[in-house]
Amino acid sequence: MIKAAVIGATGYAGCELVNILSSHKDVKLSYLASHSYQGKRFSDVYPSFYRKVDSLLMEDDIEKAASVSDVIFLALPHGLASKVVTRDILREKVVIDLGADFRLKKRDVYESWYKSEHHSPDLLKEAVYGLPEIHRDEIKNAHLIANPGCYTTCSILTLYPLLKHELVETDGIIVDAKSGVSGAGRSEKTANLFCEVNESVKAYGVAGHRHTPEIEQELSFASGSDVVISFTPHLIPMQRGILSTCYASLKKGVSKDDVDKAYISCYASEPFIRITDYIPETRYVRGTNFCDISFRIDERANRIISIGAIDNLMKGAAGQAVENMNIAFGFDETEALDRKAGI
Amino acid sequence: MIKAAVIGATGYAGCELVNILSSHKDVKLSYLASHSYQGKRFSDVYPSFYRKVDSLLMEDDIEKAASVSDVIFLALPHGLASKVVTRDILREKVVIDLGADFRLKKRDVYESWYKSEHHSPDLLKEAVYGLPEIHRDEIKNAHLIANPGCYTTCSILTLYPLLKHELVETDGIIVDAKSGVSGAGRSEKTANLFCEVNESVKAYGVAGHRHTPEIEQELSFASGSDVVISFTPHLIPMQRGILSTCYASLKKGVSKDDVDKAYISCYASEPFIRITDYIPETRYVRGTNFCDISFRIDERANRIISIGAIDNLMKGAAGQAVENMNIAFGFDETEALDRKAGI
Amino acid sequence: MIKAAVIGATGYAGCELVNILSSHKDVKLSYLASHSYQGKRFSDVYPSFYRKVDSLLMEDDIEKAASVSDVIFLALPHGLASKVVTRDILREKVVIDLGADFRLKKRDVYESWYKSEHHSPDLLKEAVYGLPEIHRDEIKNAHLIANPGCYTTCSILTLYPLLKHELVETDGIIVDAKSGVSGAGRSEKTANLFCEVNESVKAYGVAGHRHTPEIEQELSFASGSDVVISFTPHLIPMQRGILSTCYASLKKGVSKDDVDKAYISCYASEPFIRITDYIPETRYVRGTNFCDISFRIDERANRIISIGAIDNLMKGAAGQAVENMNIAFGFDETEALDRKAGI
């Protein structure tokens, strides 16, 4: 039985973390912190947890959290985690950061996309990118796990086998992604009001969204050469879910069979990836830690269209964070994550 | 370990039954039947269950289901269950009917509201109304359990303590209820198309909805005298959830404290009822088997407004059906039902 | 051609006012003011108006607005209008206030429900309650028109003929109303975020909503005696629309025919009221200035259930405000309001 802290427990990803961890047979919630709601009970903020998680919300102080916990989950806006994580904490504890601070290996890439200085560049090299399908072995021994972004998890997993197995050209890759509104967080912005989001669809961050370098980093790692993509996220009037529609040019002579084999080779034994005949829909993975992936070949254009779907709060945030904890602490990787979607 | 059959497994309530039962530690799904999709796999119809429930869908034949099962769940349109349930089956098996056929004790009430003859009037007296908060002891020994309707579960639970403890007048009770669209089932009707339901709200079945006599039956039972209510259901553009806003005139001298005591007296030890300070919202119970209830007193009008919320597919259908099974077979009542709602 | 100012032009009701007035053949928009967006163009805030209404947003100063306008629409939070409207302005101009400040005839009723002092009690007696179906003659000569609330317009219109013609008991009236989210305005509140509203329904302001005394005032006026109602509003995951489900006890001997006659007598020549056979749905009036009304008699309970539907931003706010302007300035009452709903 380990003890877990969640700092930033009252955001949407934090809430889902609390939800999962409170059902985990090897975990006890030891410290829930919230900047905005300190002093209230968790169930005051999320009444659905009444009589389930009524703990008091504490100060968002990582030292205090660490003093009573084995693992600390940080679900904070970018730029905050790198200010508070210390080598002292990492020596004895495991920190799983759901923010962006430790995802990019190169400080200058971070600083150019995030337009701000990095607060702990020296920690970048010991941070492990927490995508188990690619970095499971490193995660096992990690003390600082950078949990991937929601768009990036979905997009990387969908494209990874194509680049790993050198089936597609490394230039000309396009990721057109669609996300539910919980990905935008719980902050009070006009743009996230019901009447602004409902009954509409929009692109945003066109040609400049910060998840771009994260996708490129991992795809370059897979292919062994620099990959530059175009990434366009869209906002969909629904609460949860991400769909990544990925376009790439097939190399000469690559057949459907080659592609099938690449996906099977990479993912056949993965507990949370389903290679499907049906075209993925976000409702099929809602509430689960699955990433559903399927592809079609457009022979007229010699192009592959690979489509992936995840729940942005699960495999795209809290679910994957718990998966990383399970790996790091030697628990069954699917513990507390073996959920099914219903209707 | 018992074996369970679900007949009508591909409707929304059937799907939720499969979802719950497939996680139940004491149950093995032995027979899933579907009129429309016989021969397909369950996960062909609901791809979210791919690699989780891939069983073949069988003929909707209760005899065949009974031959391989200990409990048979019927999730069928009204009028069908009473055609197929037999004394032979009931002798050895437990039948839990999610339809309306065995809910009303009086044959003539059924026939006048449903405008059709009852096929098995002789079975009515051995059917138990499966609302555990009121009939738990009878359910323990029942072989034919009539699972209550979704509106009725929510409305009865919300009003029951007021009538049981004689705090309100028995005439003048009004139930104004709001339901998500899954309550209308999965049949292909123009009225249930996205573009007909979305961005609108409507009342239907005004002054004639068939859940009325069911609510009256149980409230009359609680109060010991005939209760006549006005019940108006409304359709809300959301998938799941029922909210019942119930109005009743307080008897002279009844205080807020009296009402608090009545609710506590009835429900303090109930695992699935939460008496709340906050006004219930359907999202707080989404995906759970909870019924949240709260009340306010309108002193100007000497009236109590009690509000209850459930998930229509859980406590309003499949969840309560499994709860009934748990009781009838001596399992922990909350087994497989201890879910939390998230965001 | 008259000149019109809108103060509070960037709220949802203000936006709809601009929308209607910019199509009105006898009106020129002379002054659009916004507290939050002063200095921007209207189409910067609402890009749908790009190339249609690109006017600069001015200071929210009623004196400046009045100096260039014949009519001033105020779409402000309550408590502000009564601070800025003066006798000087009213002498020469017409003010149409979409807020609550001048709706209640009795200062003490206002102060007890709004928990604050009234800033211009002396103006209350010259304010006209702008519900044309009841007060058309007074509106013709009014200089200060208190535009009714959204819930109140729908609820009063639905119940008015029943009380005017003494067909129902004056006690025991219940109004259970359902509203889209635009009724809550455009302010940045967590409660109005997409992820908090979508896929849920809730009651709020139970036994204490401020539209209660407004409904009671007009129904008491209709019946000639004090009417006390219970009013419960609910929030629905949709943008626009209000549905009022109204319950009242029929007086002895009142027939369906009597009720039909009462509605016809009151509304036969009304341009914006449709007495319908079908049960109203908010989508049928979306974008229009119609109030659809229908009723059913519940004979078992000797109760009438009257249901009304409006678009809260049209007949419930901006549409009715323009209707009032049309009446006050002698234009055709339906000018710029003759829209149809589509799908």
Added chain:
Amino acid sequence: MIKAAVIGATGYAGCELVNILSSHKDVKLSYLASHSYQGKRFSDVYPSFYRKVDSLLMEDDIEKAASVSDVIFLALPHGLASKVVTRDILREKVVIDLGADFRLKKRDVYESWYKSEHHSPDLLKEAVYGLPEIHRDEIKNAHLIANPGCYTTCSILTLYPLLKHELVETDGIIVDAKSGVSGAGRSEKTANLFCEVNESVKAYGVAGHRHTPEIEQELSFASGSDVVISFTPHLIPMQRGILSTCYASLKKGVSKDDVDKAYISCYASEPFIRITDYIPETRYVRGTNFCDISFRIDERANRIISIGAIDNLMKGAAGQAVENMNIAFGFDETEALDRKAGI
């Protein structure tokens, strides 16, 4: 004053046609036909039109329609229009077909994508593709106008200036489009039920959607060489609207300024195209005949991302059909189409 018939008046596009035409100052609705609802009133099927359009629905017989009309709108499933349009009708009347039968110039392209024989191949050469921004002059004298598809209108208009002005490579073009559910029509299919569509997003028709050849035909026409695209439509949980996110590789040396000039050159005087600074959102064009277009250049990938938005029932169907009628009959092109979107 001309007389107009609508065959297929009770589908969503048909309904919007009736909506627009009934407000058109130069048009009288002479014949509304419906296969499914013949004998009912239009307002029985769409109660929002009660007291506005109460006409009886007639047999869907083009001869009868033609005998009382100057223009006949056909809003039928594909394959039907080509069976009923005759040279006799076209001699004296104007037929505007909202279906796919006459859009593709080449019979074999039609037959290979639609997998069925064309019924009137001889009429293909006199059909005019009704996209006014490209074919306005031909539309003026046309008797058979093939109204473009919804996805195609949005995608062609967004990409047309880039190909016309030879700014992008003709291979490698990708159109990732998102549509509201009304595009799927009003037929009773499980896939279009509220609970199947809501809270989810999916791609469909991947690498094989029938709007592909239509887009290619017009882009090839613009560029003077064969254009092959990849087109992927997605279904969004909203009623109306299409967003096309279009990706193309910029030719060497092409600057932002060049692109600006190309769009201005093609569209500066177009009444229904808005080149915008803001990224288009479907809500900004909802209910209007506008196509909003904006672009961003992704310099890292040397790629342009052009984004267009329309209302699929307006510029994507009924609005454009009326625009075509306005042109063919010499009316003001914007007559009855000068609507604004609100919130």
